[in-house]
Amino acid sequence: MLISKGGDFALGFFSPATSNQSLFLGIWYHNISERTYVWVANRDDPIAASSSATLSISNNSALVLSDSKGRTLWTTMASPNSIVTEDDGVYAVLLDSGNLVLRLSNNTTIWQSFDQPTDTILPNMKFLVRSYGQVAMRFIAWKGPDDPSTGDFSFSGDPTSNFQIFIWHETRPYYRFILFDSVSVSGATYLHNSTSFVYKTVVNTKDEFYLKYTISDDSPYTRVMIDYMGNFRFMSWNSSLSSWTVANQLPRAPGCDTYGSCGPFGYCDLTSAVPSCQCLDGFEPVGSNSSSGCRRKQQLRCGDDHFVIMSRMKVPDKFLHVQNRNFDECTDECTRNCSCTAYAYTNLTATGTMSNQPRCLLWTGELADAWRDIRNTIAENLYLRLADSTDITAATDSFHDTNMLGKGGFGKVYKGTLEDGKEIAVKRLSKCSEQGMEQFRNELVLIAKLQHKNLVRLLGCCIHGDEKLLIYEYLPNKSLDKFLFNHTTEATLDWLTRFNIIKGVARGLLYLHQDSRMKIIHRDLKASNILLDGEMNPKISDFGMARIFGGNEQQESTRRVAWNLWKDGRQRDFVDKSILESCSLSEVFKCIHIGLMCVQDSPNARPLMSFVVSMLENEDMPHPIPTQPIYFVQRHYESEEPREYSDKSVNNVSLTILEGR
Structure with missing residues (x-):
């Protein structure tokens, strides 16, 4: 038996079971109690029990395993680049890495088990x-x-x-x-x-x-x-x-995420406790369940179709890799090819590091061997081609004004109800909005790659001629500003709910800044962009203005701060009167304190979102004293009567503000 210098591995003859008297030459861990083999030389040509075996170095500088009858059971082949002579003094050594190497006297390796x-x-x-x-x-x-x-x-x-x-x-x-x-x-x-x-x-x-x-x-x-x-x-x-x-x-779920186990246009859903086969959006089971594969609910009609987003997907097999395409070009490549059934675009590696090598993947036939798992970092967005139908038009009653939830520079947002009763929000791009087109593209690329309980979920998109739609989950309580700035509803927003909203938004920002695959700064975070679900859980929305930042770019400019109330110890005056008597003032003051820390002039003085979340959730966290920012609203709070707009100059920076007096 040959043992490595540090005693980690051993090379020798072994019989893997007492009932099997055949011998093999192998390498195993030497210092652990459980015999574990990592390499076998003669795996398909064992040594008979009645025979002995010899391992030697031959005249042509090869390791040779032979039995007592002289029959060669296994031999090495030197590297094709090696030139060995009889005077080279070849020797074998077992390294502590578990690698058996054959070397010349000058320590040049001419063969190693790691290569076989x-x-x-x-x-x-x-x-x-x-x-x-x-x-x-x-x-x-x-x-x-x-x-x-x-x-x-x-x-x-x-x-x-x-x-x-x-x-x-x-x-x-x-x-x-x-x-x-x-x-x-x-x-x-x-x-x-x-x-x-x-x-x-x-x-x-x-x-x-x-x-x-x-x-x-x-x-x-x-x-x-x-x-x-x-x-x-x-x-x-x-x-x-x-x-x-x-x-x-x-595989994690044999029978579901093994290759092609869910059939054509099916995928293994690993998001639930019990993995199961499901059909891709727009498809239905061929048989009694999805394990037999799926078929289209509506057949494609060239030029009369749209794409939906299947997020967090392991992309299917048998794709065509198209090089030198950006996202828009990849989309166009599939859109104008009626045979293209889906596309995906990635410029991220499986490890989540930026490689700056965008890859456009196209499919022209059946989609097979896909799965979805929100925990997996190699998952991508799959843009799936479906036939146009009246689902969206009917769901919004032809985009009737009574279903309009709001509007902005990009266009309008409508509430819709699908045939199965599922409620959706549809953002419809204004056909004449250049800014809206840029924001549409930004949201399509960014939100589809993000998955967090405090971020709004993008369900799909429709790109057909001039019609461009983004389809989101519908959140019944709409936006936070509807509660904060409406006297009839602000009383329903008690402090516990408000504090949970604050913490939820902070966790969503932490994900964007630090934990997502891309470092993202929202750049337009405000009450109207905080949506609330049925349980009043917050979800950050509207990523049209967002930017992907590099590792050294971490700040955006904040233009207005309320400062004097905190400086003069009058934080109570900042609190909404509807909750003043029932709220936890210590928690309120903590939130004000943290907010002022986040808008300090020096980026290095501002806390990271991870520290913000810790301060919000931990009473014992220290709170550094913030410094007065350049941009703050000079308030005269002796009276609640509003004054006219006026210009103020603070540190040679001009601002137009609305003051109270």
């Missing part, structure tokens, strides 16, 4: 998916739990695409991974050890596509493997339990 894997990926092992257009490596599972011979499941790249990796069941796809990365590194924490990290590196260039896992120092033993049942598992050793812990396993 079996069923396991170890840290620092380079899994070469594709090389110069060809599938390079393939991991093959064991035949059974005690049978290391070649099994039915394998893991390798897609022979037709540089973006995908498959688990194969024999020659059929079993599970599909999508890797849109170009060059990226991501980090994750082990579930049972918060001080240890695993990093996945993905490199996808013109000539080479590979991935590699590395781990931080002092991490537990870690491995990625495909088992005999086709499960792709990421595992780490738990020394306290003396067993392997599965940190992640795919």
Whole structure:
């Protein structure tokens, strides 16, 4: 037996089960109680029980495994770039990485087991998916739990695409991974050890596509493997339990998210506790349920159609990758092609890092092997082509004025009710609004990529000629300003409800600023853009003015602040009289305090949204004293009678304001 220098791995002969007397040459973990094999040399040519075996270095500098009869059971092949002579002094060594290497006397490696894997990926092992257009490596599972011979499941790249990796069941796809990365590194924490990290590196260039896992120092033993049942598992050793812990396993729902399990135009819905097959929007089950696939409710008619958004989707298989297209060009590419059934657009990698390489994906036939999961970071928006119908027109009573909820520079918003009773809000772009077109595009790109309980949900869109519609969830309590600035309704908004709205808006902003896939500044946050659902939960809306910010751009200008009331200790005068006697003044004053901290002149003095949320939810959080901002409204609050508009100049900055006196 050969043991690595640090004692982590061992190389030797083994029999995987007491009932199986055949011997194999393999590598396993040496320092743990559970015998775990990571590499097998002669997996399909075992050594008979009645025979002995020898591992040696031959005259042509190869490792050779042979039995007592001289029959070669397994041998290495030197790297094609290696030139070996008899005087090179070849030797073999087992490294603490678990890699068995064959080296020359000058330490040049001419062969390594990492280049000929079996069923396991170890840290620092380079899994070469594709090389110069060809599938390079393939991991093959064991035949059974005690049978290391070649099994039915394998893991390798897609022979037709540089973006995908498959688990194969024999020659059929079993599970599909999508890797849109170009060059990226991501980090994750082990579930049972918060001080240890695993990093996945993905490199996808013109000539080479590979991935590699590395781990931080002092991490537990870690491995990625495909088992005999086709499960792709990421595992780490738990020394306290003396067993392997599965940190992640795919497929997550066998029978639902395995390849094509929901049939054409169906998808596996992983958002619920029990995953199930569902039909894409605009489709219905072919049989008694969605597992047999789905069919269109209305057949496409070229030129008489629109697109709906299916958010948080794993994009279907068999797409056409169109390069050098921005979002609008990608949309046009599919819109003008009557055979195009769907499109997707991404400029984000699977790890959530910006790669600045936009990708336009088109589909021209059936859509297969899709799923939806709000937790997954590789999910994208799928723009699905459907036939035009009277759903939207009928739902809004032909956009009748009695259904109008509001209007702005972009156009008008209408309430609608679909045939199934579902209520929607439809934003209709004004045909002559250039500003509206820019905001329409902005909302379509931004909101569809965002998912948070405190953000309004975009359900779909319609782009047909001059008609452009955005379809949202309908929120029955409309907008916050309808309560705050209406004397007949403000009394219904008690302090507890107001404080919950404040915290909900703060959590929504935290998601936009920090936790979403893109750093987004709303730029137009006001009471009329805070919508309220049936339980008065707030949802931020209207992203037409929003901007995607880089890592060093984090501020927008605030032009007006009320300041004197706080400075003079008269916060009570700021409180709505309808709740003054019933509210928690300490919570009210805290909100005023936090608000003033957020509008300080120096961006570095303003708290991050994560700190704002913590201050709102934690009574013990310290509250730094804010400084007087440049932009503030000079109020004379001795009288409640309004004055005329007047000009004030504060620190050489002119403002037009409405004051009370």
